[in-house]
Amino acid sequence: MNIKTLPIGSPWRTVLLVIVVAVADVLLSAISIGLGMDSGSVPDPEHSGIEWIRFAIAPILAPLGAVALIWRHRFPKTVAATTAVLGALSFSFTGFFVALFLLAKRRLDWWVAAVIALSLGVETLVGIEPLTWDVALVGVVGLAAISAWGAYRGQKGRTLDSRMLSLRERAELAEVERAAETERSRLAERHRIAREMHDTLAHRMSLVAVQAAALQVDAPDADTAHAARVIRETAHAALGELREVLGVLREKETAQAPTAPSGIADIPALADQWRQAGVAVEYVPQPGLTTDGIPDAVGRAAFRVAQEGITNVARHAPEARATVTLERYSSESNGPESELRITVVNGPSVSGDAAPGAGRGLIGLAERIRLLAGSLEHGPTTSGFELKARIPFTPQADQQNIEATS
The missing domain is CATH 3.30.565.10 (Histidine kinase-like ATPase, C-terminal domain)
Incomplete structure (x- = not known):
């Protein structure tokens, strides 16, 4: 399974990371103790007695640094300091290297230098061999390189995220502008239709109502006057319905109850x-x-x-x-x-x-x-x-x- 194929927020990513780092730290701890016994820097367990306990528990402490990586995003500084101490006690630094990389990736500040100093200090006190200046210098350079690489990756990721955010905002803005332009075009067309209806139908219906009213006044008989009145009332009702339709087209007074x-x-x-x-x-x-x-x-x-x-x-x-x-x-x-x-x-x-x-x-x-x-x-x-x-x-x-x- 490839870690790069897993989603960033996937719990399986964390599980896989913890397993790989734990196995690497246990193996590195056992190898360090074995090489120390060959060189004589680690005493023989049969003759050292109680002094051997700190070497015996080293492989047990080794995977704890990997377990601490579970909280690497929530408490990056605490995890880095914890893995620095556990790495020195267990003679394995895989978990510490990962925690230091992630800490520097998040932000390169004095905490990174403090954690490096803590790691070298604990190594000086409990290391298998005395920490000489040349070994300390190599360690500082190596840890600084890990920190620099982490800082570079973090800056690159933040730049990419910023660019993606900018592109997303531009796309959303373009979508909003497109929707607004579509809405403006739709409203303009509806207003044009409303104007055409007002300039033609409304004027003609008003003319019919006026002529019917004049006919009602000058009607020669009652039947003609009645017919003219019906025409006038119908024309007025049609004008009311037309005004309602025009109001809907112009999206005005839509909260009012329909009159037609x-x-x-x-x-x-x-x-x-x-x-x-x-x-x-x-x-x-x-x-x-x-x-x-x-x-x-x-x-x-x-x-x-x-x-x-x-x-x-x-x-x-x-x-x-x-x-x-x-x-x-x-x-x-x-x-x-x-x-x-x-x-x-x-x-x-x-x-x-x-x-x-x-x-x-x-x-x-x-x-x-x-x-x-x-x-x-x-x-x-x-x-x-x-x-x-x-x-x-x-x-x-x-x-x-x-x-x-x-």
Whole structure:
């Protein structure tokens, strides 16, 4: 196993380091004692008596320096000092060399010199052979070289980390700037669309409202005045809805409640407005229908289905009779899930000519229903035309219970 292939924070890296250093220190301690016995600097255990104890425990103390390396990152100074003493007592310095390298790698300061001095001092007191000046000089040079190498590696690592941090910050800044530019472009396009809608639709609807008000004042009879009033009120309502859409596009006043009707409770008023405009439309809700627990998104979608269906009737079959039905069903097989069904049917046109249309209304309505996991069906029938939407939903009370259980 190669240490370089292990992650920096991996515990196996520490385990492998401790095992390798412990084995090396035990072997080095045994070799040092054996060479000392051959040279006579270590006394014979049979004749030295109690003096031999410090040589006998040296191989036992040798792996303790490796164990101390477990805390090399948390207490680097203490570990370096401990391994210096243990290395001198066990006649092995592998653990001390590693600790000194890591200490210098972290920061090259007077602590490094102090630990080197401590190691030489303990070696002078308990070493196998007396520490001469030439041996001490070689030791200082060697330990200084280890410290210098550690300091170099530490500085190189810090430089690399700083460079990587700088690159990461630049990448994050570029990502933030790109997202900000995308947001600015999106807002600019939305503002452009809002301006175009304001300059065209809003002005034309205002003009319709003004002309209808003038016609209402100068109407030759009551029926004309009533029709002009309906046109004026419808134009004002359309202007209100248009202002709401423009506010959403410009992201202004989004915290305010919507002013345009857009729920199940508004369908009767919608039908009444179209009746006043001359369309024969009837709203027939399911007997005992309750809107409790129906999500707002589902209610808005149902309103849009009714709105689009009646508008198409007025455009393509203005003399036909239309019926809007709304039904709510609960599914026993799918648990708490329910389904809302809204249908707009009309008979054949008697004499009215169909107004031109682009067909985008049904496309957008189908997308709205599909986002709610529902379905939209429309097409001619034997007696006219039918628009039918099915929207599944989970009642809000049941949804809250499900979330609480989860």
